[in-house]
Amino acid sequence: MKKLLILGAGTAGTMMANKMRNNLERDEWDITIVDQYKTHYYQPGFLFIPFGMYTKKDVIKPKSDFFPVGVNVIFSKIDKILPKENQVLLDGGTVLKYDYLIIATGTRTAPEEVDGLKDKLWYKDIFDFYTIEGATALASYFKTWKGGNLVVNIAELPYKCPVAPLEFVFFADAFFTERGMRDKVKIIYVTPMSGAFTKPRATKMLGDLLDQKNIEIIPDFNIMEVNNDEKKIVDYGGTEVPFDCLVSIPTNMGDDMIARSGLGDDMNFVPTDKHTLQQKDYENIFVIGDASNIPTSKAGSVAHFSSEILEENLMCAIEGRPFTASFDGHANCYIETGYGKGTLIDFNYDTEPLPGSFPFPGVGPFGLLKVSRMNHYGKLLFRWMYWHILLKGKEMPIDSEMQMAGKKL
Amino acid sequence: MAIKTIAGVNVDVNEEGYMTDASQWNKEIAAGIAAEEGVELTDQHFELIDWIRNKVAVGDSLTIRAIGKSGIVDAKQFYKMFPGAPLKKATKIAGVPKPTSCI
Numbered sequence: 211m212k213k214l215l216i217l218g219a220g221t222a223g224t225m226m227a228n229k230m231r232n233n234l235e236r237d238e239w240d241i242t243i244v245d246q247y248k249t250h251y252y253q254p255g256f257l258f259i260p261f262g263m264y265t266k267k268d269v270i271k272p273k274s275d276f277f278p279v280g281v282n283v284i285f286s287k288i289d290k291i292l293p294k295e296n297q298v299l300l301d302g303g304t305v306l307k308y309d310y311l312i313i314a315t316g317t318r319t320a321p322e323e324v325d326g327l328k329d330k331l332w333y334k335d336i337f338d339f340y341t342i343e344g345a346t347a348l349a350s351y352f353k354t355w356k357g358g359n360l361v362v363n364i365a366e367l368p369y370k371c372p373v374a375p376l377e378f379v380f381f382a383d384a385f386f387t388e389r390g391m392r393d394k395v396k397i398i399y400v401t402p403m404s405g406a407f408t409k410p411r412a413t414k415m416l417g418d419l420l421d422q423k424n425i426e427i428i429p430d431f432n433i434m435e436v437n438n439d440e441k442k443i444v445d446y447g448g449t450e451v452p453f454d455c456l457v458s459i460p461t462n463m464g465d466d467m468i469a470r471s472g473l474g475d476d477m478n479f480v481p482t483d484k485h486t487l488q489q490k491d492y493e494n495i496f497v498i499g500d501a502s503n504i505p506t507s508k509a510g511s512v513a514h515f516s517s518e519i520l521e522e523n524l525m526c527a528i529e530g531r532p533f534t535a536s537f538d539g540h541a542n543c544y545i546e547t548g549y550g551k552g553t554l555i556d557f558n559y560d561t562e563p564l565p566g567s568f569p570f571p572g573v574g575p576f577g578l579l580k581v582s583r584m585n586h587y588g589k590l591l592f593r594w595m596y597w598h599i600l601l602k603g604k605e606m607p608i609d610s611e612m613q614m615a616g617k618k619l
Numbered sequence: 620m621a622i623k624t625i626a627g628v629n630v631d632v633n634e635e636g637y638m639t640d641a642s643q644w645n646k647e648i649a650a651g652i653a654a655e656e657g658v659e660l661t662d663q664h665f666e667l668i669d670w671i672r673n674k675v676a677v678g679d680s681l682t683i684r685a686i687g688k689s690g691i692v693d694a695k696q697f698y699k700m701f702p703g704a705p706l707k708k709a710t711k712i713a714g715v716p717k718p719t720s721c722i
């Protein structure tokens with residue numbers, strides 16, 4: 211029997227297990243997937259928790275609901291990959307052999323990377339919302355918070371779901387307005403980027419939205435430390451921003467297992483060919499989702515689009531043919547802007563987010579770089595599609611390759 | 620695309636003043652750009668500039684984290700050497716493209 215081994219059963223790993231079980235003969239190929247946890251978290255839902263729109267039960271399901279029949283599932287922490295031996299070691303000493311390996315171990319928040327972040331105010335006046343623990347702690351804090359400086363800080367690039375911190379401040383504006391205390395809350399968006407986003411048009415559009423909602427932006431801020439005693443964040447250049455409540459998007463890093471395996475860059479992301487999704491040094495290792503270093507967003511939509519590419523290329527590799535699929539970096543992000551409305555961006559390695567309609571040219575129903583009620587429904591619908599279509603590896607009604615039709619240059 | 624005279628030499632630059640042909644770069648030109656940016660170059664600056672040029676030549680992406688781990692300076696010193704916007708200034712002086720952030 212030949213062996214395909216998948217590390218990580220999050221968004222990307224689960225999709226690949228479903229897709230590959232469909233492709234590979236059961237009597238020729240063993241497929242095994244490994245994860246440390248039994249619960250699957252719908253991470254995009256974390257954004258809604260601090261504002262009481264979702265609770266924990268809205269974002270969790272057992273991982274076992276999503277694995278196809280005929281895949282071996284192992285719940286264990288992965289110790290390391292031995293790429294030269296084609297082996298993976300699990301905690302406790304189990305050795306797994308593979309013919310092909312898919313790395314899908316995602317990224318984790320690493321608050322310990324910034325001095326003073328995970329210190330005496332952690333989960334008292336300082337929170338994250340990228341973990342279930344942080345999101346729920348912040349939800350109870352906001353219930354009784356009296357107001358003051360609400361500082362939202364991105365520690366370092368890259369971080370997953372690049373629009374989530376913006377959505378957070380848009381939601382915060384609406385949340386405190388609806389509670390009749392917006393005048394007591396000063397919202398400050400502190401980012402290492404030079405503006406609200408990276409590319410010119412999206413930066414302008416989102417920057418204007420911040421402005422309209424009376425949210426201050428402090429760009430080019432590279433955090434050096436959090437001063438817990440004086441309640442301020444300080445950057446390397448000496449700029450200081452005082453906070454009453456700090457919401458941090460901590461440094462995102464690949465899992466330590468990647469470093470132990472000697473397969474990571476300085477943030478434990480795995481060097482990967484951005485078109486083929488093959489690991490740079492080993493022909494039988496492929497990388498998908500947040501774990502790779504490909505230069506596009508770390509997002510569920512990217513994991514989804516690239517899963518179709520990986521499915522095709524892995525079959526090419528297995529059957530000894532040249533690769534036929536090439537990933538274009540396609541990302542598609544719904545952005546909540548508060549008050550039941552949202553906007554949408556669609557882009558890839560070469561094309562910045564442009565205005566227009568999506569997915570049907572001229573028709574929509576979604577509007578690119580526009581604020582509309584429909585875009586907000588798109589985001590809510592995404593949760594349903596995530597659980598019922600995406601994780602199971604079924605076809606979604608959107609092309610994996612970015613389309614130019616319907617866009618205005 | 621434009622041509623600019625720096626330290627008495629004509630070099631190709633983009634609309635933001637970043638050099639577009641790395642082979643035209645030399646230490647005098649670096650000093651010329653540095654002067655415009657209000658930076659006076661020391662041996663340590665040149666050591667770091669060499670390091671940056673080598674990184675870019677092999678296709679690595681430049682970050683403050685990576686420079687902090689270069690063994691030449693830490694992030695705080697880096698800010699002191701190129702006040703304000705260190706990564707933008709250092710790359711401009713080193714004659715390499717402005718780093719783009721991919722998120």
Ligand SMILES: Cc1cc2nc3c(=O)[nH]c(=O)nc-3n(C[C@H](O)[C@H](O)[C@H](O)COP(=O)(O)OP(=O)(O)OC[C@H]3O[C@@H](n4cnc5c(N)ncnc54)[C@H](O)[C@@H]3O)c2cc1C
Pocket residue numbers: 217218219220221222223244245246247252253254255256257286287288289314315316317339340341370371374465467498499500501508509510511512513542543544
């Ligand atoms: C607040 C928030 C909002 C978001 N919003 C959106 C959105 O609106 N749209 C969108 O497209 N994306 C969004 N995302 C991003 C999206 O959730 C991720 O990009 C996606 O889940 C990545 O999938 P993945 O499989 O690469 O990683 P994950 O789904 O994180 O899975 C990685 C898995 O690997 C396992 N693992 C790691 N290391 C080990 C080890 N050593 N041993 C055993 N198991 C291990 C983990 O337990 C985990 O189950 C959001 C994320 C957050 C946090």
